[in-house]
Amino acid sequence: MDNYKKLTERFQQLHHYGHLLSIAGWDQATMMPAKGNDARANAMAELGGLCHRLATAEEVGDWLAAAEQETLDNEQQANLREIKRDIENARALxxxxxxxKTKAGSKCEHAWRTQRQxxxxxxxxxxxxxxxKLSREEAQLRAEKTGLSPYDALMDLYEPGMRSAEVDRLFDDLRSWLPDLIQTVQDAQKSRPVVEPQGPFSVEQQKQLGKHAMELMGFDFEAGRLDVSSHPFCGGVPEDVRLTTRYNTDSFAESLMGVIHETGHARYEQNLPKAWLGQPVSEARSMGIHESQSLFFEMQIGRSRSLLKHLAPQIALTFGEQDAFTPDNLYQYxxxxxxxxxxVDADEVTYPAHVMLRYEIEKALVEGEIEVDDIPDLWQQKMQSYLGIDTAGNFKDGCMQDIHWTDGSFGYFPSYTLGAMYAAQWFHCIQQQISDMEAQIEAGDLSQISQWLSDSIWQKASFLxxxxxxxxxxxxxxxxxxxxxxxxNRYLHQVR
Amino acid sequence: MDNYKKLTERFQQLHHYGHLLSIAGWDQATMMPAKGNDARANAMAELGGLCHRLATAEEVGDWLAAAEQETLDNEQQANLREIKRDIENARALxxxxxxxKTKAGSKCEHAWRTQRQxxxxxxxxxxxxxxxKLSREEAQLRAEKTGLSPYDALMDLYEPGMRSAEVDRLFDDLRSWLPDLIQTVQDAQKSRPVVEPQGPFSVEQQKQLGKHAMELMGFDFEAGRLDVSSHPFCGGVPEDVRLTTRYNTDSFAESLMGVIHETGHARYEQNLPKAWLGQPVSEARSMGIHESQSLFFEMQIGRSRSLLKHLAPQIALTFGEQDAFTPDNLYQYxxxxxxxxxxVDADEVTYPAHVMLRYEIEKALVEGEIEVDDIPDLWQQKMQSYLGIDTAGNFKDGCMQDIHWTDGSFGYFPSYTLGAMYAAQWFHCIQQQISDMEAQIEAGDLSQISQWLSDSIWQKASFLxxxxxxxxxxxxxxxxxxxxxxxxNRYLHQVR
Known part of the structure; x- marks a missing residue:
């Protein structure tokens, strides 16, 4: 076990450095004043470079080869599998x-911030x-090492084991019923007018409500924080999870549901197996599984009739009574x-259309079937076909809206919809096991649900x-x- | 210049790592929730250990020896002198x-937090x-390497070049007139009653007032922040300086003057020579010179009649009119x-007595002339003799009040009073050069004063x-x- 032990020590060290990078990244997005940016970027690049060298060093390869011959128990074997994955991913390029790629990506992203406007x-x-061009080179190299297709080799970074053949199967199914569903729901909703909540909603009150919801969802404030950033995220480290949101004083609804969404990510991180923290096997399984937690909390629980019934009095208490704050109206809203x-503003019914469109385009792009210049026309066609929306000439609200492609994160988009599918599957499963689940949610008691998630997902980390x-x-x-x-159930039959 | 260049690259790297440690340390004191502490301490220890190894590596010694033979300009020579100092200090132990020592220090400090109470x-x-015991070993080793006495070898870490013979000379002078001055001032103040400001003073209003004062003092909010911590400090990095304060809703006075004090530290850091950041020569000259900046801003400027005249209307505007807020009463207060x-609660007249007492005790302790068990009696005697105060049996407000000795930071205390002396000398000097200095302060215009500090202290960093x-x-x-x-002038003649 000597070589396995050396590997775990190296990854423990990388985990410590990753802690500092993670907190520095959180600080950059939430606290850092403008003039601190160059020094911060340089400091993070220095430590990031060291981490890359430590993960790809020759001795690490030797330890890995030798460790594969050592006698390890099941958990150690799982850890070794994840260690190997990390090392091979790091060594592939x-x-x-x-x-x-880092340079081209930061140039593209930086310019994009004004070009988009x-x-x-x-x-x-x-x-x-x-x-x-560089992402295709990356995909090619990763494909050669893994035996996967170029696009699959990139997607594998975010969704280990997921292949585009499987994504195609899932998305073909979606494509067969989603456009009709969108149309039917829209028609039905025309006859159900919604009362709009009336602002302003103060930042302080929204923050109180957000923290109330986080506590309800089981967030541990002794092991994390809520702050503000221009793009909400869940960062920090498992021992100290840092959520962010943004506040719009005209509307509290997005921030409240955004906080519940990020709390799903946070609970996963806060409840990874403590004994293994620092080792790759203790990390969240995939981006899709991570998203399944945030979407479980936001979509399965947060927007349900039951939870909105529970939250309605607190919303009225926070902002004062309004006609809009009846449980039924909040649900419609x-x-x-x-x-x-x-x-990012889409509801859960139209959201998959946005993802399918991006998946189709980025896959063709990586595989060399289309070029960058083809993107706007394809975007226009697909938006027309999936959502009946005209984006011609409107690049900023069309193919320039996302940050993902600017730094070459191709292969990420499917995770969002995989997450939505996993979340629905978890919910179904829990419902089978807890007969009064909706009543528990309405009572604000998520303990049994959390227990299932903890046993089935969080504590499992990357052991499987x-x-x-x-x-x-x-x-x-x-x-x-x-x-x-x-x-x-929710959008046609108005149950849940 | 090859070897000199290698050294500068190594110190640039250390500066980047230092940046991350500094921000992580700030976060620990201001933002981090309780359960994050172990992971943070481990992460910081990992990177701290790496920094120590990088500064003491064998190749660094070789580069240093070779660089001393290379042709360098004056600034490079100054940088090499500071590099050498850092390396030798790191290699001495x-x-x-x-x-x-780290282990014994953190054990002692941790237990002290409850033992003191x-x-x-x-x-x-x-x-x-x-x-x-360990500090004496450290002092002995440092003394052998430097040829200094054991106490001087420790003090040299904070005040390079300062020796206890010089401190004795300065403190002998102080001792000859300070106790009489304290008595005379107290007698005189009995006939000048002070109107106490009436609270409560909200945290939000105190924060606004503190930020107003920071702006007045020239703090650059695009390169720094103000936050809250239980022990105020000035941290972060020169490109992004993080000040802290604490608020007491019964009294705004301490926080306001504390913020002005820390702003003095901050302006030094924010105005170190940009072109040299990352190299040891760009760092602040010494703890005493650093304290001369905070005490210049707090004592020479902040508590002056002129600045309090300027601030009085803003104080009244922030908290509402009170009899206590006349310029004259604020000055008396x-x-x-x-x-x-x-x-830490002492005024500037009695403060040096606290420092002399600690200096005398810690010097004798390091030099082996007294033992730990002798401290309480010595404390009692010296408090009686310098300040007429009885501390018998009251350890928590006596020899257990400070954090410095808990982790073995012997040799630091003189810096406070050296700083007060330097600050008075700077003020005298500026007054000679700017004839209407008091009028400028009263008008809230510190530009000429700042220019002098920038030219004479800040931009000089450690070049001299x-x-x-x-x-x-x-x-x-x-x-x-x-x-x-x-x-x-201030306490007998009531001018300034």
Missing amino acids: PESLVLA ENDWAGFADNLKEVV YTRVEPGFIR TTPELVQAASGEALNPQYFRQHLE | PESLVLA ENDWAGFADNLKEVV YTRVEPGFIR TTPELVQAASGEALNPQYFRQHLE
Whole structure:
């Protein structure tokens, strides 16, 4: 076990450095004044470079080869599998390509921040072409090492084991019923007018309400915080999870549900197996599984009739009584469906359309079937076909809206919809086991639900592969019918 | 210049790591929830250990020896001198002693937090004995390497070039007139009643007032922040300076003046020479010079009649009109003299007595002339003799009040009073050059004063030795008569 032990010590060290990078990154997004940025970026790049060298050093490869011959128990074997994955991912690219991609990515992202505002597709496309060129090189190298297709080799970074053949199968199913559902729901909702909550809603009151919801959802404030950033995220470290939100004094609804969403991520992180923290096997299973936790908290619980019944009095107490704050109106308000330009503002019914569109485009782009210049037309066609929306010439609310492609994070988008599907599957499963689940939610008691998530997902961390995890948790493989059932129950039949 | 260049690259790297440690340390004191502490301490220890190894590595010694033969300009030579100092300080101790001292120090400090509250001298003394034993070993090793006496070898870490013979000379002078001055001022103040400001003073209003004062003092909020911590400090990095304060809703006075004090530290850090950041020569000259900046802003400017005239309307605007808020009453309030138990609460007249007492005790302790068990009696005698205060049996407000000795920071205390003396000397000097200085302060215009500090102190960083810096700035060596004049002008003659 000597070589295995050396590997675990190296990863413990990397975990310590990762802690400091994570807190520095959180600080950058929430606390840091503008003039601190260059020094911060340089400091983080220095330690990031060291981490890369420590993970790819020659001795690490030797330890790995030798450790694979050692006698290890099941948990150690799982840890070794994840260690190997991290090392191979880190070693797949020459340092020159890593540096070139980082550089092209930060140039593209930095310029994008103003180009997007100015709807400057031509300027953006110039930078994006370089990012795509380097991402194709990356995909090619990773494909050679893994035997996967280029796109699958990238997606595997975020969804270990997931393949585009499987994503196609899931998305083909979606494509067969989603556009109709969107249309039907919209028609039905026309006859159900919603009373709009009337602002202003003070930041202080929204913060109180958000913290109340976080406590209800089981967030441990002795092991984390809530702060403000321009793009909400869940950061920090498992021992100290840092959530962020943003406040709009005209509307409390987005921040409240955003906080509940991030709390789902946070509970996963706060409840990873403590004894293994510092080792790769203790980390969250995949981006899709992570998203399944945030969407479970936001979509399955947060926007349900039951939870909104529970929250309604607290909302009225916080902001004062309004007609909009009846449980039924809050439910109508929080389940409105409306096709729109922007993915991050989309409701859960139209959201998958945004993801499918991006998946189709980025896959073709990585595989060399299309070029950057083809993106706007494809975007226009697909938005038209999936959501009936015209984005011609409106790049800033079209193909320039997301940050993901600016730094070459191709292969990430499917995780969002996989997460929504997993979340529906977990919910179905819990419902089978807890007969009065909706009553518990309405009473604000999430203890049994949390226990299931803890036993089935959080404490499992990366001990199982994703398919094993899904099987063990729910007794079957990922099955998109639960997501369809969930949407139909809520949006056609108005139950849940 | 190859070897010099290698050294600068190594120190640039250490600066980057230091940045992350500094921000993580700030976060620990201001933001971090309780359960994050173990992971944070481990992460910081990991990177701290790496920094120590990088500064003491064998190749660094080789580069240093070779660089001393290279042709360097004056600034490079100054940088090499500071690099050499850092390396030699880091190499003076074997790693086993560093670890043993860190461990004994954190054990002693941790236990002290409760022992102090419980007035448990016996328990504290047990731990302190181990810290003293290891500090004596450290002092002995440093003395052997530097040729200094053991105490001087420790003080040199904080005040490079300062020796106890010089401190004795300065403190002998102080001792000859300070006790009489304290008595005379107290007698005189009895006939000048002060109107107490009436609380409560909300945290939000105090924060606004503090930020107003920071802006007045020239703090750059695009390169720093103000937050809350239980022990106020000035941290962060030169590009992003993080000040803290604490608020007491019964009294705004301490927080306001505390913020002005920390702003003095902050302006020094924010105005170190940008082109050299990352190199040791760009760092602040010494703890005493640093304290001269905070005390310049707090004592020379902040508590002056002129600045309080300027601030009085803002104070009344913030908290509402009160009789206490006349300029004259604020001046009386902020210049009250009263011997007390606690150093950090002391006024500027009695403060040096607290420092002399600690200096005398810690010097004798390090040099082996007394033992830990002798401290309480010595404390009692000296408090009686300098301030007429009885501390018998009251350890928590006596020899257990400070954090410095708990982790073995012997040699630091003189810096406070050296700083007060330097500050008075700077003020005298500026007054010679700016004829309407008091009028400028009263108008809230500190630009000419800041320019002098920037030219004479901030931008000089560590390019000069401390004696050279003092000579260049003021035309003479440190001269304690300016401090005496300052106290007599303010406290006997009520001018300034």
